Every structure is written in C-alpha cells, then in structure tokens.
Amino acid sequence: MPPLVLAAALVIHLALVSPWLGRRSYARLERERDRDGRILTRMFTAWTTELWALAAVALLVVGLSPEIDLAGVGFVLPADPGTTAGMLVGAAIGLAVAVLVAVRMNRAGRPVPGQAAFRAMLPRTPAERRGALVLSVSAGICEEIVYRGLLIALGTRVLGLPLPVAAGLALAVFVAGHLYQGWRGMAMVTLAGFGLTMLYLRTGSLLLPILLHAVVDIRSLLLVPAGKRDTLDGVATVRG
Structure with missing residues (x-):
C-alpha cells in the first residue's frame, strides 16, 4: 500500500472513526458500569490495543514514506541540553505542585478537577488500576508518536x-479523539494538547512530551478521591 494512502486512512480513522468508537464505548461503560464488573478492564485493554496499533501504523508510514524519517517525527534527543534541563525542571515543579494539590483533594474526598468528564473510567479495583496505569503510559507514548510526531510531519513535509x-x-x-469527554473535557484536552505541542516544537523531540503526557494521564486516572474510591470499591466487590 502506498504510504500516502496508508497515511490518509490513518488520518480518517483518527479524525472520524476513533472519536465515534470512543464515544460509543464510553456511553456503554456509563450504562453498564455497575452491572458488569469487568467492563472497564475490557475497555482499557481495547483502548490500549488500539493505541499501539495506531502507533505501529504511524511508524509504518514513516518507514514507507521518502519524505519522513524517524528524526522528523521526534525520535531524537533534544538539541539543547540546557534548555531541555530547564524545561524538565520547570515541568517537574509544576507537576509536583499539581500532584500535591490532587493528593490533598484526594484525601479530603474531593474530586480532582477535570475528572468529572471521564468519571466512569475512574478505577475501583486493583485490576482496574493496573489497566489504568498501562493505558496512561501507552497513551503517553503512542498518542505523542501519532498526533504530535506523525501528523505534524505529514502536514509540513508531505502537504x-x-x-x-x-x-x-x-x-x-x-482533541476530536477525546469526544467522549464532552465539550468541557475537550476544552481541558485542548489546553493540555497545546502545551504538549509547544513543548514538542520547542525541543524537536518527543521525549519530554511523552513523559509529561504519561504523568498527566496517570494523575488523572489514578488519583481518585479516597471516600469515593472506598464506596466504589465496595460496590464492585459486591457485584464481583
């Protein structure tokens, strides 16, 4: 298959098919969450599998395309170590503050800002928390390769x-890929995605965006308010 055709099929899937599938599967999760104790684990597995499949297709496009190489999609170390170190320190401080605030809210039983948009995805059991961790790390890696690395390179180098x-x-x-979160959730995703995009363009490397993306997703999915987690765990145990 010519790389341009493969790339076009990937973009169509990302822009149209994936948002629809995500919204449908999340709606099903909301309907059946309390009746099916394994539905979230299955959804995490399906989404993780899709992410790695999309990343594999993206890398195949890179391998087949004469206009794009691995360096062109961010598979390089940041060019300026000093600037990168400064960004890393700044990001670490910002994340530390955000995590500390989230932990305090967690202990107080208050919802972490932004979690309402994907409330049904918050894990209740150890198996679900493991699935959330794997999905978060996979999203950090695969979404940066696909959305930041490949799509920007396709736009500049091919089009x-x-x-x-x-x-x-x-x-x-x-942002369209997060349609299931609704407009408020998509607004938050837009802000986060803009920051990750600027970080990628500033460094020319996917390294920092991948790390930051994974940490943000881990914070979002795994820092569940303690009181709510206890209640939900009880429900899951009874239904299991």
Whole structure:
C-alpha cells in the first residue's frame, strides 16, 4: 500500500472513526458500569490495543514514506541540553505542585478537577488500576508518536503546510479523539494538547512530551478521591 494512502486512512480513522468508537464505548461503560464488573478492564485493554496499533501504523508510514524519517517525527534527543534541563525542571515543579494539590483533594474526598468528564473510567479495583496505569503510559507514548510526531510531519513535509497550520490541525484531531469527554473535557484536552505541542516544537523531540503526557494521564486516572474510591470499591466487590 502506498504510504500516502496508508497515511490518509490513518488520518480518517483518527479524525472520524476513533472519536465515534470512543464515544460509543464510553456511553456503554456509563450504562453498564455497575452491572458488569469487568467492563472497564475490557475497555482499557481495547483502548490500549488500539493505541499501539495506531502507533505501529504511524511508524509504518514513516518507514514507507521518502519524505519522513524517524528524526522528523521526534525520535531524537533534544538539541539543547540546557534548555531541555530547564524545561524538565520547570515541568517537574509544576507537576509536583499539581500532584500535591490532587493528593490533598484526594484525601479530603474531593474530586480532582477535570475528572468529572471521564468519571466512569475512574478505577475501583486493583485490576482496574493496573489497566489504568498501562493505558496512561501507552497513551503517553503512542498518542505523542501519532498526533504530535506523525501528523505534524505529514502536514509540513508531505502537504507542505506551514508549521503552525500543521500543528493546529494535528491538535484538532487530537482533541476530536477525546469526544467522549464532552465539550468541557475537550476544552481541558485542548489546553493540555497545546502545551504538549509547544513543548514538542520547542525541543524537536518527543521525549519530554511523552513523559509529561504519561504523568498527566496517570494523575488523572489514578488519583481518585479516597471516600469515593472506598464506596466504589465496595460496590464492585459486591457485584464481583
């Protein structure tokens, strides 16, 4: 299959098919969460599998395309170690503050900001928490390869778009992939995606965006308010 055809099929899937599938599976999760004790684990597995399949297709496009190479999709170390170190320290401080605030809210039994958009996905059991961890790390790796690395490279190197336009379109497709979270959730995803995009463009490497993306997703899915977790765990145990 010609790389351009494969890339077009991937973009169509990302922009149209994946958002629809995600919304449908999340709606089913909301309906059946309390009746089916394994539905969330199955959904985590399905979503994780899809992420790695999309990343594999993205890398296949890179391998087949004469216009794109691994360096062009961010598979390089940041060029400026000093700037990268500064960004890493700044990101670490910001994340530490965010995590500390989330932990305090967790212990107080208060919801972490933004979790309402994907409340049904919050894990209740050890198996679900393991699935959430695997999904978070997979999203950090695979979504950055696909949405930041490949899509921006396709826009600039294949379609000849200006970098801001290509980055903006890639961000729009990334946000569409979170359709299941509703408009409020997608607004938060837009802000996070914009930050990750700027980090990638500033460093030219996917390393920091992958690390930051994974940590943000882990914080979002695994820091569940203690009181709510205890209650939900009880429900899951009874139904299991």
